[in-house]
Amino acid sequence: MNPAARARELWHGAGWEAAAVGGSVRRALTGPGPERDLAVQAVKAAGAAILAWAVAGWWWQAPLALMAPWTAVALVQSTVYRSVRTGVQQVVLIAAGTVLAAAAAGLTGGNTMAAMAIVLPVTALLGNYSRFEGQGVYASTTALFVLVYGSFSGFDILHRLLETLLGAVIGIGVNALVLPPVHLRHAHESLCRLPREGAELLRTMAEEMERGYERRQAQEWHARARRLPQRLADLRNARMWTRESLRLNPGRRIRRPGPELPSTQWDAAWERVADHLTALTGMLAEAAGDRPRLRPPPDTVLGEVPGLLHALADVCEADCETLAGGPGAGPPDVVRAGSRDAVRGGTRDAVRDEPRDGPGDVLGDGSGDGGGVRGEALERAWAAQRRLKARLTEHDDETATSVGGLAAETQRLLYDLDDARPVPRGA
Secondary structure (H helix, E strand, O other), X not given: OOHHHHHHHHHHHHHHHHHHHHHHHHHHHHXXXXXXXXXXXXXXXXXXXHHXXXXXXXXXXXXXXXXXHHHHHHOOOOOHHHHHHHHHHHHXXXXXXXXXXXXXXXXXXXXXXXXXXXXXXXXXXXXXOXXXXXXXXXXXXXXXXXXXXXXXXXXXXXXXXXXXXXXXHHHHHHHXXXXXXXXXXXXXXXXXXXXXXXXXXXXHHHHHHHHOOOHHHHHHHHHHHHOHHHHHHHHHHHHHHHHHHHOOOHHHHOOOOOOOOEOHHHHHHHXXXXXXXXXXXXXXXXXXXXXXXXXXXXXXXXXXXXXXXXXXXXXXXXXXXXXXXXXXXXXXXXXXXXXXXXXXXXXXXHOOOOOOOOOOOOOOOOHHHOOHHHHHHHHHHHHHHHHHHOOHHHOOHHHHHHHHHHHHHHHHHHHHHHHOOOOEOOO
């Protein structure tokens, strides 16, 4: 790459970075979100450091006042529990580094280099202990400060430990008492993202299949379906942060909790939904193009699929609305009083003469358990699924393989979407 092209690339990269930073600043100023949370924590960290210096350096005039703000700024963590845990780790490591450095200085008669040779391997090894996580470097840096500045008398050791404790108390106190961080919003955002992206994918598939899809479009569906497991990973991470942010948090009783999160069984159901969507889109991609690996299903079969996919998208959108606390929010099986019996009763009348598709239900699908918009959408989806299965015996072996695979994946998808009802934990 020539210098001019490299310079243009660097310029474009710098422009993109500046735009991204500007967007983050704008979001932090205009509304709640991760950017504002991060800005609040940064201001709290700065305030904790200033307060620690005011106490230790200005009021107390401690000889090693730097230790207080240095510790305080590091302990304004993303959760109160993490602040406490990190504070304990730092105090232990700083105390160990101080005592070991003083002992090494005493053994070597104050020879700084010899003392470093003795103490640094020990503190580096101590810092790698897994219980100290990312705080291990504090043992070695503290030992270096002690040896380089010659502050290893008993008086200096006592002051270093007292000022470290002062900074820890201020840092933890500021984080716990000034807008203590709670990560509930991130979990709710991650919850809504799964059904929303699932609905968008299903709607896109349905609309493009109605117009006649190509292999390239099916490959794009497949790529989008394969991104859903990452959303699940984001959700699990958000759940972990939510649980941790409520531990030792005095603000948990003050903050509005928001809608209750579904149990982790909902996550497991969506993991299966993502697997079926990946398999379904992969099969549709392999049944399209100039050299398909599977014989393309005939138009009479593909004509039944868009209606099924539209109905499944409606199910996901109803779940997204419920999780977001919109109209009809609440457990889907009680969204509309009496709707469950009405829907199931209407379905029995409509399909009285049709065979049972599974155990324990006229439809074998549990579709009446949703109630409201969700239940009606599941009814439409199962009706389209029955029409699709009715065409299994109309084709030769190769075509029946494609049609059978399509019917199998959509039926598994239906069962798991029914299991993915966002019922709150313990309901």
